[in-house]
Amino acid sequence: MGLYLGLMSGTSMDAIDAALVDFEITPLRTVACTATPFEPDLKRRIAALIESPDRVSLDELGQVDVAIARAFAEAAMALLDVAGIPVGAVTAIGSHGQTIRHRPDLSPPFTTQVGDPSTLAEMTGITVVADFRRRDVAAGGQGAPLLPVFHDQVFRNDDEDRVIVNLGGIGNVTILSRDAPVTGFDTGPGNRLLDAWITEHQGLHFDANGAWAATGTCDPSLLQELLDEPYLRQAPPKSTGRELFNMPWLKSRLGLFDRRPQDVQATLLEFTAQTVAAAVRQYAPGAAVYVCGGGAHNLGLLAAIARLVAPNRVASTASLGLDPDYVEAIAFGWFAQRTLAGMTSSAASVTGARSPRILGGVYRYA
Numbered sequence: 146m147g148l149y150l151g152l153m154s155g156t157s158m159d160a161i162d163a164a165l166v167d168f169e170i171t172p173l174r175t176v177a178c179t180a181t182p183f184e185p186d187l188k189r190r191i192a193a194l195i196e197s198p199d200r201v202s203l204d205e206l207g208q209v210d211v212a213i214a215r216a217f218a219e220a221a222m223a224l225l226d227v228a229g230i231p232v233g234a235v236t237a238i239g240s241h242g243q244t245i246r247h248r249p250d251l252s253p254p255f256t257t258q259v260g261d262p263s264t265l266a267e268m269t270g271i272t273v274v275a276d277f278r279r280r281d282v283a284a285g286g287q288g289a290p291l292l293p294v295f296h297d298q299v300f301r302n303d304d305e306d307r308v309i310v311n312l313g314g315i316g317n318v319t320i321l322s323r324d325a326p327v328t329g330f331d332t333g334p335g336n337r338l339l340d341a342w343i344t345e346h347q348g349l350h351f352d353a354n355g356a357w358a359a360t361g362t363c364d365p366s367l368l369q370e371l372l373d374e375p376y377l378r379q380a381p382p383k384s385t386g387r388e389l390f391n392m393p394w395l396k397s398r399l400g401l402f403d404r405r406p407q408d409v410q411a412t413l414l415e416f417t418a419q420t421v422a423a424a425v426r427q428y429a430p431g432a433a434v435y436v437c438g439g440g441a442h443n444l445g446l447l448a449a450i451a452r453l454v455a456p457n458r459v460a461s462t463a464s465l466g467l468d469p470d471y472v473e474a475i476a477f478g479w480f481a482q483r484t485l486a487g488m489t490s491s492a493a494s495v496t497g498a499r500s501p502r503i504l505g506g507v508y509r510y511a
């Protein structure tokens with residue numbers, strides 16, 4: 146069997162998503178998927194690394210790198226256990242790791258994902274392909290988003306222009322117009338600010354179904370402040386992360402006005418929806434929109450996107466046969482397969498790199 150195991154943790158740090166996939170049949174078959182939450186202590190240490198890098202020692206960085214790999218290995222083994230699949234049946238793991246810093250626009254540019262692949266290979270007994278982003282950055286690209294090439298492979302359709310919207314911590318779009326090569330870029334925050342705001346005011350990890358946002362009213366002047374962010378006007382290729390869209394960014398725009406927290410949440414929801422809808426209107430005005438990532442569960446957010454792109458269709462990628470929660474994890478299994486086959490899996494039309502590259506490094510188990 147040619148099974149591949151994809152492992153992903155995004156900027157939300159909600160869970161390690163794992164997917165076991167068979168690519169030898171078309172369409173691909175997802176054998177099993179699991180989402181394993183991070184231990185609270187590890188999540189806290191990763192958040193400290195991301196949010197206060199100047200206060201973290203090199204020893205801590207080194208140890209978090211290995212601790213994440215151990216958590217990834219446990220997630221992988223738990224998935225195989227659930228699926229009843231032996232380690233020997235898995236050709237390779239494709240591990241995204243955890244992004245702790247993404248700086249494609251510094252000089253020199255860099256992007257850093259941690260989750261030591263050597264530890265992952267040792268603990269699972271499986272060959273690991275990892276570190277998928279840095280080669281694209283070295284080739285002059287953004288190193289993100291990577292998903293559009295996979296979306297192009299599985300979601301392109303001859304009868305319909307499509308936009309795939311991935312609503313993770315950051316939002317990104319993939320434009321699949323029938324007459325053009327794939328493009329895509331990060332639109333701005335997906336769930337990141339929604340999560341951070343409700344955590345601060347309600348102590349919850351996220352606003353389930355956008356229910357709290359629905360109790361508030363969008364504030365047009367705050368919305369305008371948010372939409373004035375220069376990143377949104379920048380032409381693609383572009384990518385962003387928690388380095389920009391974070392609580393200090395939001396608070397600097399809230400100013401001194403006394404706003405009800407639920408109104409801020411409603412405004413953030415509208416803000417995310419508008420950044421996504423703007424991408425659809427500008428790059429694929431008639432396209433059907435398919436949403437994946439955890440934000441696909443936020444019914445309030447989906448309704449706002451649907452209102453803004455009407456009369457275009459808005460649906461989850463489930464209607465195209467892929468569980469919206471696992472599209473990214475499945476993609477990293479696919480990236481591993483491509484790399485081992487010596488095939489490229491980046492697109493210059495997406496990231497702005499000089500040309501496509503074979504992504505990632507291979508850590509053979511045997």
Ligand SMILES: Nc1ncnc2c1ncn2[C@@H]1O[C@H](COP(=O)(O)OP(=O)(O)O)[C@@H](O)[C@H]1O
Nearest residue numbers: 155156157313314336351353354438439442443
């Ligand atoms: N039922 C839900 N309602 C609203 N938001 C949800 C729901 N389920 C998940 N989410 C959002 O999805 C996020 C996780 O999405 P995910 O695609 O895993 O992002 P990442 O790739 O950044 O880890 C959560 O932090 C939360 O904001």
Ligand SMILES: [Mg+2]
Nearest residue numbers: 155157159160
């Ligand atoms: Mg996640």
